[in-house]
Amino acid sequence: MKHRSLAELTRLLEQSPPVAPFHLENVRKNARQPYAATLMEAIQQEAARGVAEGPMPQLPWSLQRLYDETGDRTGYERHRFARRRRLVALAMSALVDGGPERGRREVLEALAGMLWSVCDEYTWSVPAHATYAQAHGRTLETCVDPFSCETAHTLAEVVFLLAGRLPAPVVERVRANVSRRVLDPLYADPRPWPWESARTAWAAVCGGAAGMAALLLEDDPALLAAGIDRSLRALDTFLSGLAADGGCAAGIGHWAYGFDYFTHFTEALRARTGIDLFAERPLACLAAEFPAAVALGADRYPSFAGSPGSHALSPGLLTRLHERCGVRLPPITAIPEFGSDHCHLWALTRDLAWTDPAVLNSAPSMGTTWLPELGWLTDRRLAADGLAVAFAAKGGHNGEPYNHNDLGQFILSAGGEQLLADIGPGEYATGFLDPHHSAARLHPSAEAHSVPVVDGHPQRAGRNAAARVVEQRTTGQSAYLELDLSSAYEGGAEIRRRFEWRADGHLTLTDFFTGAKRAREVFMSRLRPELDTGVARWRGTYGVAELRYRHRCWRPAVEELEVTDHLGRPGTVYRLRLDTRGAVPKRAVFELVLARNRAATSSVRDG
Incomplete structure (x- = not known):
């Protein structure tokens, strides 16, 4: 320089x-x-x-x-x-x-x-x-x-x-x-x-x-x-x-x-x-x-x-x-x-x-990008039926600029619409830049992200709350990322999150818990989920995201939350909570699949 x-x-x-x-x-x-x-x-x-x-x-x-x-x-x-x-x-x-x-x-x-x-x-x-x-x-x-x-x-x-x-x-x-x-x-x-x-x-x-x-x-x-x-x-x-x-x-x-x-x-x-x-x-x-x-x-x-x-x-x-x-x-x-x-x-x-x-009107490139210093993984694909699907996940730390407490957060989108979403920034009102704002306001808090709550503790803020990359690898048709999130949680439990993403729009999400007495999994969306036994579905304009989980281990509940965005415009988001029914499983597996919404328009959306 x-x-x-x-x-x-x-x-x-x-x-x-x-x-x-x-x-x-x-x-x-x-x-x-x-x-x-x-x-x-x-x-x-x-x-x-x-x-x-x-x-x-x-x-x-x-x-x-x-x-x-x-x-x-x-x-x-x-x-x-x-x-x-x-x-x-x-x-x-x-x-x-x-x-x-x-x-x-x-x-x-x-x-x-x-x-x-x-x-x-x-x-x-x-x-x-x-x-x-x-x-x-x-x-x-x-x-x-x-x-x-x-x-x-x-x-x-x-x-x-x-x-x-x-x-x-x-x-x-x-x-x-x-x-x-x-x-x-x-x-x-x-x-x-x-x-x-x-x-x-x-x-x-x-x-x-x-x-x-x-x-x-x-x-x-x-x-x-x-x-x-x-x-x-x-x-x-x-x-x-x-x-x-x-x-x-x-x-x-x-x-x-x-x-x-x-x-x-x-x-x-x-x-x-x-x-x-x-x-x-x-x-x-x-x-x-x-x-x-x-x-x-x-x-x-x-x-x-x-x-x-x-x-x-x-x-x-x-x-x-x-x-x-x-x-x-x-x-x-x-x-x-x-x-x-x-x-x-x-x-x-x-x-x-x-x-x-x-x-102008250039086409998106397909494939996987891993930014190791930032800790972001992104992948863009065209499914067999022509639907554009995308996956993004992040590590990093909870002391970043405009910080959200969001280690292990992920996004699934179809046709350019986030089905499993990061709801983004909220309204810039009094105190939003306060170093402690991430716990007091919804948007930057861990409770507004698709990350676990462990023994009643959401993720904490601070540079020391950092995701350690255990392993990351990419092939032509898949991407793998495993993060150790333990430093973001109080109480001493060990928490690891693994993402296994396939080019056909299939994500296997696995959370590993050691020493936790209770846990809550959270899935955020701007779409209201449809619940069935062991299944949740989010139907978007072009695609559907389906979540499968072990019903006997997790008790589902849906919350409707009124929010305002960066410009003060009102909106609604939905938080699917899965609370443990008994002992916390050492290995909790969640299968998420993206597919075309057959009930919607048949036109192909390139995202």
């Missing part, structure tokens, strides 16, 4: 003026392509509303205080993200529009008003992040966090790309606010922000977004060099949080969030200075393979830890990673719709600037 001196950075930055982060003509050309039609239609509709309605309402105190009073983030953030949606739509329309002159003037006028309005906001952060500002001895107004850095990056690129087309007072105010709210509190103050040592996506987002804004707006090469040096250190912190095999323990959503900004900054820095982080940081290209390694189907990924099971990755990002690192691509269906990212990030510009249409 190469580190450059401030003198060398200053020299490189002095030699080259600010440059556009992408070729604007590519954006304009690709915006007219059929694959971008849905995206651009939604953008132009939102821009038209912006022209017709004028400035959006500001974010009032009544919403600002809501989080402190109730712990609810969504009230404030819903309105804030709607304002970013309007900003991005107007800016994109102004960049690509080739309509009548009057229409272009109206869009630019509405955009100027929106830029001015964003500068009127009390904070570019959110109330839930006030603790980060307080820890740094600052107010929320100058809190440097992902949201404020994303806003600074968006505004910097908009005024740079539309140079000469926006009113000078608006541009001057944008530049002043980007400096006052983000660049100065980060680069002119030597005190570190908490995220600079956090080894999560935040380091890449904040370091990358702030760095891109500085590359466009900071005129002093020495000050810029010091800032870029700090951003580079933040990006290295992000990379240090990845496993040595390139895996991201927080899941695909956090990988995408961090890698978006890592890559965008890397390309912006390379365009101006020639510095190539992909060439100098080998782990970056290794981590670029992560989506292809763990994909369970089209836009489907393991929903372990803090990530959802469905995630539409940026085809622009993946195209660029393929070009720069030569990595395999996961299946990509299309450019994501406008609004698929609820934060409405400016990163969507890269989908138009970088996407190679040849990568």
Whole structure:
């Protein structure tokens, strides 16, 4: 890993003026392509509303205080993200529009008003992040966090790309606010922000977004060099949080969030200075393979830890990673719709600037992937009847970023739908990042995962609660993983879990108990199980998962649980509990088989 001196950075930055982060003509050309039609239609509709309605309402105190009073983030953030949606739509329309002159003037006028309005906001952060500002001895107004850095990056690129087309007072105010709210509190103050040592996506987002804004707006090469040096250190912190095999323990959503900004900054820095982080940081290209390694189907990924099971990755990002690192691509269906990212990030510009249409509608690769450092096993197959089936299991430890207590957790999916599920992250409400939250909240707790409860003890949190890999092997038609989970449980019992997965969609799950007096097996799903003697079935849209167990050993019961997801949307999950009727068997075997749902549609789903 190469580190450059401030003198060398200053020299490189002095030699080259600010440059556009992408070729604007590519954006304009690709915006007219059929694959971008849905995206651009939604953008132009939102821009038209912006022209017709004028400035959006500001974010009032009544919403600002809501989080402190109730712990609810969504009230404030819903309105804030709607304002970013309007900003991005107007800016994109102004960049690509080739309509009548009057229409272009109206869009630019509405955009100027929106830029001015964003500068009127009390904070570019959110109330839930006030603790980060307080820890740094600052107010929320100058809190440097992902949201404020994303806003600074968006505004910097908009005024740079539309140079000469926006009113000078608006541009001057944008530049002043980007400096006052983000660049100065980060680069002119030597005190570190908490995220600079956090080894999560935040380091890449904040370091990358702030760095891109500085590359466009900071005129002093020495000050810029010091800032870029700090951003580079933040990006290295992000990379240090990845496993040595390139895996991201927080899941695909956090990988995408961090890698978006890592890559965008890397390309912006390379365009101006020639510095190539992909060439100098080998782990970056290794981590670029992560989506292809763990994909369970089209836009489907393991929903372990803090990530959802469905995630539409940026085809622009993946195209660029393929070009720069030569990595395999996961299946990509299309450019994501406008609004698929609820934060409405400016990163969507890269989908138009970088996407190679040849990568769209690519087929998923079949076979097994084992990431030994991360402890994830994934397998994708087409069954004999054409149904796409997939299996994923994890080891790791219970002190991971956005941790869930989930050693030995597994997923079974058919046709892209999780039948035995990981329910993913819950709502980001008060205390969700507290180190003890995993025991107090459902989603991150062991009770929300398909893992045993032993002698009344669910798995505990902490780095010392770690799965030891006893054995892992793979053949062309099967995958085997055995984990020792004993360190995750109190009471001294020994617990091992063995997965034997076959390409025909058959999983033999075996739990070994030594010294346990009672045990509970748990199977989680978003589908209500149908129970018969010694049998449970989960019927999905395309597939059915059938579980067979020894009825005389296990007493079944089904719980219906109301939950809310990351965005506060309500839902229902079902927990099948199997409690021991008597002595705990030393070897408990459960057979799970995936098959097509013959009662449903006969169309083949590729997942």
